[in-house]
Amino acid sequence: MTTTNQTIYWTLTDEAPSLATCSLLPIVRTFTKAAGIDVKISDISLAGRVLSAFPEKLTEEQKAEDGLSFLGALTQDPHANIIKLPNISASIPQLKACIAELQAEGCDIPNYPEAPQTEEDKAIQARYSKILGSAVNPVLREGNSDRRAPGAVKAYARKFPHSMGEWSKASRTHADYMRDGDFFSSEQSITMDQAGDVRLEFVDQAGNVEVKKELSLEQGEILDSMRMSCRALREFFEETMQDAKETGVMWSLHVKATMMKVSHPIVFGHAVTVFYKELFEKYGDLFEELGVNPNNGIGSVYDKISSLPTSKREEIEEAIHECLEHRPEMAMVDSVKGITNLHVPSDVIVDASMPAMIRNGGKMWGPDGKPKDTKAVMPESTYARIYQEMINFCKTNGAFDPTTMGTVPNVGLMAKKAEEYGSHDKTFEMMADGIMRVVTADGTVLMQHDVEKGDIWRACQTKDEPVRDWVKLAVTRARQSGMPAVFWLDHKRAHDRELIKKVNTYLQDHDTDGLDISIKTYNQAIRFSMDRMIRGNDTISVTGNVLRDYLTDLFPIMELGTSAKMLSVVPMLKGGGMYETGAGGSAPKHVQQVEEENHLRWDSLGEFLALAVSLEEMGIKENNKRASILAKTLDAATGKLLENNKSPSRKTGELDNRGSHFYLGMYWAQEVATQTEDPELAAHFAPLAKTLSDNEAQIVAELSAVQGKPAELGGYYHANRENVKKVMRPSETLNAALAALS
Amino acid sequence: MTTTNQTIYWTLTDEAPSLATCSLLPIVRTFTKAAGIDVKISDISLAGRVLSAFPEKLTEEQKAEDGLSFLGALTQDPHANIIKLPNISASIPQLKACIAELQAEGCDIPNYPEAPQTEEDKAIQARYSKILGSAVNPVLREGNSDRRAPGAVKAYARKFPHSMGEWSKASRTHADYMRDGDFFSSEQSITMDQAGDVRLEFVDQAGNVEVKKELSLEQGEILDSMRMSCRALREFFEETMQDAKETGVMWSLHVKATMMKVSHPIVFGHAVTVFYKELFEKYGDLFEELGVNPNNGIGSVYDKISSLPTSKREEIEEAIHECLEHRPEMAMVDSVKGITNLHVPSDVIVDASMPAMIRNGGKMWGPDGKPKDTKAVMPESTYARIYQEMINFCKTNGAFDPTTMGTVPNVGLMAKKAEEYGSHDKTFEMMADGIMRVVTADGTVLMQHDVEKGDIWRACQTKDEPVRDWVKLAVTRARQSGMPAVFWLDHKRAHDRELIKKVNTYLQDHDTDGLDISIKTYNQAIRFSMDRMIRGNDTISVTGNVLRDYLTDLFPIMELGTSAKMLSVVPMLKGGGMYETGAGGSAPKHVQQVEEENHLRWDSLGEFLALAVSLEEMGIKENNKRASILAKTLDAATGKLLENNKSPSRKTGELDNRGSHFYLGMYWAQEVATQTEDPELAAHFAPLAKTLSDNEAQIVAELSAVQGKPAELGGYYHANRENVKKVMRPSETLNAALAALS
Incomplete structure (x- = not known):
């Protein structure tokens, strides 16, 4: 080195x-x-x-x-x-544009092969795939994550507060999430006594076993498994749409298809096909032929039908509009351009869209360009409930006041792809009814779920070393800042029960004398933090990987109007x-x-x-x-x-x-x-x-x-350094x- | 004996x-x-x-x-x-009816003298006054209070559940209360080191001192003083009415004028004169002449103007209706008879009306006889916030389910007129600007408030012996039931801070080993209890006198559909x-x-x-x-x-x-x-x-x-025993x- x-x-x-x-x-x-x-x-x-x-x-x-x-x-x-x-x-279009620019400069690099056939093309695609996303x-x-609002930034926000929408006590806005059948309700979790290999297996109804993935787990590593029921998910979507229609609020979807890149596009796709149920029932075969992928949004339909003869296209467009008549108004990403919440999955990123809505007095933009109350649908309940807690809090206490509110910095478990954020290669959409199970090398079944066709099953890993380091970082930050530190861990959740054991063990490695360190459920934790926050008091949130991501948008957007002004430190496991x-x-x-x-x-x-x-x-x-x-x-x-x-x-x-x-x-x-x-x-x-x-x-x-x-500038992806210097x-x-x- | x-x-x-x-x-x-x-x-x-x-x-x-x-x-x-x-x-009309019945039977008892002039009449009134109310x-x-749902009753409710209205997640219903200027925000509290006399004094702006009341306090007795600002109260009412009008929810008032018989009728009266502002501005002098008392409700206007010539009466009735045009719809006590929320103070008893509303999916009855969302106005914030917490909870989790929910029995501080419920003779409406203060015999000022004309000032007493007994009762009930017991005490409240000290001291007199006894703020306590309740778990609420009253309606009405089926034990201080x-x-x-x-x-x-x-x-x-x-x-x-x-x-x-x-x-x-x-x-x-x-x-x-x-039956108040036996x-x-x- x-x-x-x-x-x-x-x-x-x-x-x-x-x-x-x-x-x-x-x-x-x-x-x-x-x-x-x-x-x-x-x-x-x-x-x-x-x-x-x-x-x-x-x-x-x-x-x-x-x-x-x-x-x-x-x-x-x-x-x-x-x-x-x-x-x-980089998305694929961005990568292609970059390649084209470099080729135009004279670099002899190959095109990106979208559908590689030859071995050579496959090798090229493999190289490019490491660059994508x-x-x-x-x-x-x-390392783990230490994010906070620097003093100067906080002082600036207090002096020059950003705008905050008013919250009506009579607001109809709320978060809605599944009460059963989701990942939360099916989660199982184990901690490995010793290092070992496990297989993730699907067993079909005839008893045939298919190994989906093999994992080598470390000693002390936590492995979770969970299932989202396709049937329950679709019923939930239908209910939320009917309820929004009846109660006269807009319907909006909030997922994280970009980051949860395997599971959430499927969830998003179900939202699309439930919302436009009649459309997909009527034109399902045609859509399949055309290559429509609802996981890419209703935009995919518009895209693929553009090649059809005008009359056919218009017929389908009319069918789309007919669907809307039985459905609630949908929150818009861009009401001017008519881009709805279900157009493109990457447009509705929960950790950005929910804080924006809450900051805006609980309103999103309607098709008529007006701000309106909405049913914010987040199928997976695990983390969704914190938004409902904050919505209730704002209805009760009014909007947050940037000039007086305290701050909620975060210490987040991030290292080594912890938890859901490392689950992509262990996430599967079920192609048949059966059982998904986690089995050791000697055949012991550690966890298993009954699954139905269409269900999403996934496993998540959390290594021990990052957890140990995360606890240490929490103690360090609590000591440095003098703030109470709250571990957001829910004893009703299987994964968190395993983590709680580790946290209680590893806290003993540190001098916590005089520190205020506690473990609270997500709802208790956010409520505790908000109750303190509106009184100008600061509280460290010590969270897992997903909440890290969500909270480091949620609180900064309330406190500072943006998460871009946060200080983000990654104290690395090896000390750097x-x-x-x-x-x-x-x-x-x-x-x-x-x-x-x-x-x-x-x-x-x-x-x-x-x-x-x-x-x-x-x-x-x-x-x-x-x-x-x-x-x-x-x-x-x-x-x-x-x-x-x-x-x-x-x-x-x-x-x-x-x-x-x-x-x-x-x-x-x-x-x-x-x-x-x-x-x-x-x-x-x-x-x-x-x-x-x-x-x-x-x-x-x-x-x-x-x-x-x-x-x-002499280029977009590869600007000319001399030109740039001059500019x-x-x-x-x-x-x-x-x-x-x- | x-x-x-x-x-x-x-x-x-x-x-x-x-x-x-x-x-x-x-x-x-x-x-x-x-x-x-x-x-x-x-x-x-x-x-x-x-x-x-x-x-x-x-x-x-x-x-x-x-x-x-x-x-x-x-x-x-x-x-x-x-x-x-x-x-x-007995109200005065009931007492009079009873007297008439007894006289008709041949009993030579005197009439009730409504406006006694002679010494004799005054003596008679004094005797009757001990019978009233x-x-x-x-x-x-x-003694203190031990209220619970007996097992048989709870089993019955689980088997034959009462009806529960559905809660919409998009419900607009909410509780609204003052954020400043109310009793809660001005409360001061002291504990007497030793027994002693104090004076409650008003000092006017010229420095003249008027002794309103003298009290002999015991050692260890807690004395609170607090003020509700008339100006803030009226502004609050105006804001709530405008907000309800704008957001399209009904406006409803929830006070406890029957029990809080000095302070709450005044609060109620302000609601009447703010709601019908133009009416009272225009006809104030006439109303005074007629003896209209807004503290008795708008019903008092109807009552007193009935003696006026028809044309005048109709003019005033029209003015009443004109007021309604600028005001939100009002929740009705009886929509068929046109009896509104502001007709009679005794019709809107918070501890009955709020549970009824919550049980009914957050809806009250509108002038058109239809159930509607409402802004439930409870000026004093002290206890009002628990209702908002429950409303938020129901919006989030749906209506409670009597077939599965746990129970929340109560151990209430009740003996010796504790807290607000003994404040009637120490409650004063200010007739001028000045200072209200609590002064010891030697002139030391223990507490004081700046007051304005119209403000309501009151002092509350809580004796030590009942507190000690209450703590003991809580421990006993926790032991007998095996339930967690939560003291509902808010460290942000002056009175409760004094109580918390006593609770922590007196808990040491008992063996609490293996018991789960905690102190939580009202919001934390109700949330904790509800979170347990919907999972079928039971939690003892250990509360002060007002919350005792409120909660022993609130929870039973959810659990059993009525509070009449509760077991109410008063283990008396002396052992009976x-x-x-x-x-x-x-x-x-x-x-x-x-x-x-x-x-x-x-x-x-x-x-x-x-x-x-x-x-x-x-x-x-x-x-x-x-x-x-x-x-x-x-x-x-x-x-x-x-x-x-x-x-x-x-x-x-x-x-x-x-x-x-x-x-x-x-x-x-x-x-x-x-x-x-x-x-x-x-x-x-x-x-x-x-x-x-x-x-x-x-x-x-x-x-x-x-x-x-x-x-x-041979009589209503004094039925004939032989007749009754026969029947x-x-x-x-x-x-x-x-x-x-x-």
Whole structure:
């Protein structure tokens, strides 16, 4: 491993974040250099990953280092210090566009074979498949998760509160979920006494056994199995639709088909075929012929029938509209374009859509573009009930008040694909009635479920080491923050009962004296946290992997109006640290605005926050005093930036990402220059502080002068670095000031 | 005191219960005699109390013993064993009717002087005032309260569940209460280090001091003071009315003007004058002239304007209707008669109306006679929030299911007029702005509130001895039942903080090993209890005086459909016991049905249950084995009676109260005859069991033969005992069978 202990690895990703890096990094390096810290770029962009997959096809110049593999190995190094910016989780269309762009550049890489026939094509597809989807996080997230709203961000939200919709006490909005037949109600769970292999087997009614999967489990590993009844699910959907129709509320679906990429598209598909029951009854055969896949949404129908003769297409479109007459109004993703909740599965992501609705006074947008009360349908009850608890709370107490509310940071079990989030390769849709069972090598049946055709069965793994580390992280955070820490674990749930045993055991490894650490059911936990929150008190949520994901959207969206401003630290199992910036992902329209008007609205706040913690850790771990000073001063500078509202504006002509970077640099230099802990360092930065302050107007003018005209980046997925540098660093005055110090 | 240790005192009360006693007692005595127990009548009827107040006016024959004074003294006897049937809490019209009836009988008692001028009249009024209202309970309830659903009753409800309205998840119904300015938010509380006198003083803005009341407090006594802001109250009412209008739900008011007889009529009056704001603005002067008192409801307006000329009256009636146009629909007490929620304060008793609404799927009756969602307005937030918690719970989980739900018995702090229920003489409506304060004899200010004209200020006392006894009772009940016991105490409330200290201290006096005793806020407590309840688990609620009252309606109405079937034991501070029967009170229409059709639908189940516990206690305390056997066999007989549906029918011609008594006697005799613990006793009752069984058809026929014709009771308040006996014991076969054993 080629890393010195004084190196920060900064990921080069895609789209807006990668553009921003070009402007920010020179400023960052000006500071870190003074502390003897090297900030190295590691390319994990989509284009970079594609190129590094086909070295044999490329010239030496075209070749790219495999940044992801490098960082993956680095996660095992106790000195690892990685700043991870948002990257593209590539869909197939995105991958194809990237390939085309690289080919146009002259790279001799193969096309993506959608339906590979030859062995060669299969091999190519296999290489590409490692690049598709959420391919980066599983490699890098070699630890649990510590997410919190940094003090400066919280202070900003208190001073400049985001809008919150009013909650009516008479609101009809509610969450609806299955009471039986879902994963929750069928969950079984065991902990392995010793390491061993198990088989996941299907036994059909004739007694034939089919091995679906073999697993090697570690000692102390928890294995869950559970089943969602197809019949119960479809009945539930039908009931919710009828109830919404009768009571006059909108119907909306909230699943997580992107992340739960095997189970939830099936659930989504059932919603589509139940909602449009008559349609699928009438045209089922035709749809099959056409290749309609309801798991891809009703959009799939529109897509596939577009090839039909007009008269036939119109007939089907009419049938679609007839279905709507017996159905409740549906919540819209985009009422202007007529995109409903059931058009595309990736549009209704529960952890984003539910907080948005709650923040909006419990309303979603109706087909007429008006906000309306809704029945929020989340079939699986396991986590859905927390939303109903919050809805009840808001009906009773009104909307949350960002100016006074406390904060709920999260310590999340994430490492090694814990729980449902690692279940994809162990999730099966049943093709026949029978039994699904988990069997040891010697034939002992550990768990089993009766299943019916169409049921979804899955197994989830949770390794012991991550749990142990998660408990430790919870204790550490409780100690550091002085907040009560609540483990969200439900003794009525099989999996959680196993976890509770571990938590109680591993808590004994730590000094918890004077700490307020408790275990509560999800409902108790969220209620406890909310009761404290509205009184301005803070409470750490210590949760499993799914709740980690849900809560780190839910609470930040109430507290800060966005989850993008959260600090996301991954203290890795081997001792290193990864600092994630901005949960928001990258937005294509940001790049578009740069190309058209040379204005980048991307907010690098996440980078500022992550860098501060990265430096703080560097200071502690490597005993680098100057790193600690840089961390403290950077936090102060970020606070000033927020306070003075120097974040990027969305409007071309106003301060953008580049201007915001300048202000961060100026404030940071001022903070370092005026700190007294290290006079030498202060003296070193005094000239920069002065130059930047003196030239503030000039620099801002230079940065805004370039705006309003198109900018040439020379590529989308693989922009030309020289072009980008020219676009992102247009202020000669700023560049010169930074150069003067180096 | 003239009491042997083997005596049960059975109260003779009014109306239906007193008629029922005439039929039941001969049966009861047949059994108790065999155990050497005397059952003595003690007359606490309204007529009896009136007669005993004027002995000097009456002939020897007319004179009545002062049963209430006798029983009051008896409460101090550790051997006291009292069965208390429902009696009339006389309003002035009822008292006057009773006086007239007695006068017509020839009793020379004076009229009730409504506006006494002479000293003599004042003296008469003073004597009558002791008879008015809730005069009996404060004398007899010399202990805390232990209320529970007896096993037989719970089993009956599970087998024959009462109807429950469905709860829609989209229901708009909610509880609304003040968030500030109410008693809860202003409450202060102290515990007396030592006994001492305090003054409740009003200080006006010029500094003049008016002593409103002087109190002698005991050592360890808790004194609370609190204020409800008139301004905040009226603003709250206005907001709730506007909000209900806007959101399209009905508006309903829920107070407790009967019990909280000083503070709540004022609160009710504000609701009236805010709802009919324009009316009172326009006709305020005229109304004052006419003597309209809004605290008596809008009914008071209708009442007082009836004397006006038709044109004026119609003008005002039109103005009333105009008010309604700007106001939400109001929940109706009687939509057929047009009686709204604001007509009469005694019609909207929160502890009855809220459970009825919740049982009815959150709906109340609208002006059009249809059930509708409603905003249930309960200004004081202290206890109101439990209803919102239950409403949220029902929206989330659906209506409670009587066939599977657990039970929530209550241990209530009741003795010595604890808390708000003893506050009437310490409650004041402020006539000017200033300060209300509690001052010790030496001038130290213990508590004070800034007050404005119109505010309601009150002080509440809670003596130490009852608290200590209440804690003991809670531990005893937890031990006896094996249920978790939850003290409903809110650490955010000043009064409860004082109580929590005492509870924690006094719990140490008891062996609580193996018991599950906890302290929870009201919301936590009700949620905890409900979460257990829907899973079939039982939880003791240990509460203060008001919650005692509220919960012993709320849970029984969900569990049993009525609170009348609850067993209500008052283990008295001095060691005796009082057993209350049927919380339902007496109903005039029951007597009317007897007079017109000779059918008494009164259900004596409460008496059966109370008698069983009375006998059980007698068995334990006086070491009377036969009493214990009678208790057990009576419980079994009651279970059989419920099981076989031998409770009185409402329909004339079917089994009525008398027939139900016969069946109880028969089952009881059968149970005693077949028990093996006391063969001699079994043998003694075998003939009766046989006679009654053999003659079942004959007796039932005799009892139903008399029905359908008018019955002459010879009085309403003071019926003729001979007449009553003739009416209530018409079966010669039954009478002969009972006589044969004696």
